[in-house]
Amino acid sequence: MLKPGEIALGFDPANTPDAGIVFIGHMETPWSKGHCPKNPREARERGGTFIAWIAEPYRAGLIGLEAGMTVILLYWMGRAARDVLVQTPASKPAPTGVFALRSPARPNPVALAITQIRAIDAKAGRIEVDASDAFNGTPLVDIKPWLPKIDTLHDGE
Amino acid sequence: MLKPGEIALGFDPANTPDAGIVFIGHMETPWSKGHCPKNPREARERGGTFIAWIAEPYRAGLIGLEAGMTVILLYWMGRAARDVLVQTPASKPAPTGVFALRSPARPNPVALAITQIRAIDAKAGRIEVDASDAFNGTPLVDIKPWLPKIDTLHDGE
Numbered sequence: 001m002l003k004p005g006e007i008a009l010g011f012d013p014a015n016t017p018d019a020g021i022v023f024i025g026h027m028e029t030p031w032s033k034g035h036c037p038k039n040p041r042e043a044r045e046r047g048g049t050f051i052a053w054i055a056e057p058y059r060a061g062l063i064g065l066e067a068g069m070t071v072i073l074l075y076w077m078g079r080a081a082r083d084v085l086v087q088t089p090a091s092k093p094a095p096t097g098v099f100a101l102r103s104p105a106r107p108n109p110v111a112l113a114i115t116q117i118r119a120i121d122a123k124a125g126r127i128e129v130d131a132s133d134a135f136n137g138t139p140l141v142d143i144k145p146w147l148p149k150i151d152t153l154h155d156g157e
Numbered sequence: 158m159l160k161p162g163e164i165a166l167g168f169d170p171a172n173t174p175d176a177g178i179v180f181i182g183h184m185e186t187p188w189s190k191g192h193c194p195k196n197p198r199e200a201r202e203r204g205g206t207f208i209a210w211i212a213e214p215y216r217a218g219l220i221g222l223e224a225g226m227t228v229i230l231l232y233w234m235g236r237a238a239r240d241v242l243v244q245t246p247a248s249k250p251a252p253t254g255v256f257a258l259r260s261p262a263r264p265n266p267v268a269l270a271i272t273q274i275r276a277i278d279a280k281a282g283r284i285e286v287d288a289s290d291a292f293n294g295t296p297l298v299d300i301k302p303w304l305p306k307i308d309t310l311h312d313g314e
Contacts, residue, residue: 007217013179018296019233020174021265039307054256058264060164061242064249064257070310071256074267076176085218092221097279099211099228099300100221102307107215108178108298110231110267114308122254130310139175141265143256150196150259151271152309153227153287 005095007086013107014082021110023139024061025054025125027075029132037133039102040113044131050115052132052140054125062122065143072151073113074142075134077104114146162252164243170264171239178267180296182211182282184232186289194290196259197270201288207272209289209297211282219279222300229308230270231299232291234261271303 002008028051029043037043043050052073054062065071084105086095098106115129127143159165185208186200194200200207209230211219222228241262243252255263272286284300 009214011214014177016179017174017177018180019178019235020171021176021178021267022170022173023175024264039304041307057166057168058242058256061254061256061264063243063252063254065254069257072269074265078176085215086220095220097218097220097222099215099218100226100302102301102304106299107181107218108231110178110299112229112269112301112308114310116310142263142267144259144269145257147196147259150198151269153271153273 002084003088005086005088006084009083009085012083021076021141023076023141024058025052025140027052027132027134027136027138027140029134029136031135033135036135040115040131040133043133050129050132052127052129052143054127056125059122059125062120065117065120067117067119069117070146071115071117072144072146073115073140075111076139076141077109077111080105080109082107082109110141160245162243162245163241166240166242169240178233178298180233180298181215182209182297184209184289184291184293184295184297186291186293188292190292193292197272197288197290200290207286207289209284209286209300211284213282216279216282219277222274222277224274224276226274227303228272228274229301229303230272230297232268233296233298234266234268235296237262237266239264239266267298
């Protein structure tokens with residue numbers, strides 16, 4: 001399955017977990033395999049309706065989130081292989097390590113996207129956001145407020 | 158254990174995992190419980206030596222990372238409770254949902270920090286970064302390149 005230049009781990013990280021993740025909900029998006037945008041920015045440009053659905057037990061945790069806020073979504077891109085450490089994406093001139101790439105194929109497939117809340121109904125667990133590059137149905141792992149003073153190296157850089 | 162105004166899940170997410178995380182290494186920092194900075198920005202201001210150590214099996218994945226690059230570190234703040242959905246931090250006037258907070262106490266304690274690589278020795282699995290607010294020994298989950306065109310809502314915002 002490896003392409004020339006690729007290097008794999010000798011094991012599948014899915015089989016040797018050190019800790020467990022729970023799915024707190026899932027993404028509803030227009031995207032499926034084959035016509036998915038490359039990143040949240042491309043998703044924003046192509047447009048559509050993007051909903052983060054939060055499962056009932058976790059909805060109390062939404063208190064304080066409001067339309068207009070910028071949030072970080074963490075989601076689980078669990079369909080890709082987790083053992084390919086060096087990859088050969090078309091965008092790179094040479095084989096590149098997974099930790100220098102945003103590929104969904106990585107030891108821990110936790111992806112992140114910076115998005116803006118368009119509307120929120122906390123009771124229904126429905127958060128409409130301005131963009132997502134995730135497949136429809138992608139499990140959600142976390143939502144965090146995006147804080148420019150913390151989440152940039154220097155304010156606004 | 159709950160303070161007035163706090164709300165907990167009825168279960169511990171650690172006991173009902175939907176997926177598994179592997180630790181790819183750990184952070185070496187000056188911080189331990191009781192005198193830890195609040196966030197990576199405060200850590201940067203206080204200064205010190207901050208090393209991300211990558212375990213041997215994962216080091217091939219570092220190809221392409223270089224000093225000067227800005228990266229996102231994901232790490233596992235697994236010491237805190239995972240079931241407190243509404244919290245009462247001193248910084249907030251009212252009880253606030255965990256998804257509107259950066260508290261380490263959250264259903265999935267995956268924290269993130271935007272940092273700059275100061276030096277890297279990929280063979281040794283040693284990456285010196287400019288700051289980290291993590292306790293010494295905190296497990297690492299992922300490293301991703303920080304891409305301003307993707308990781309801000311609008312370039313530079």
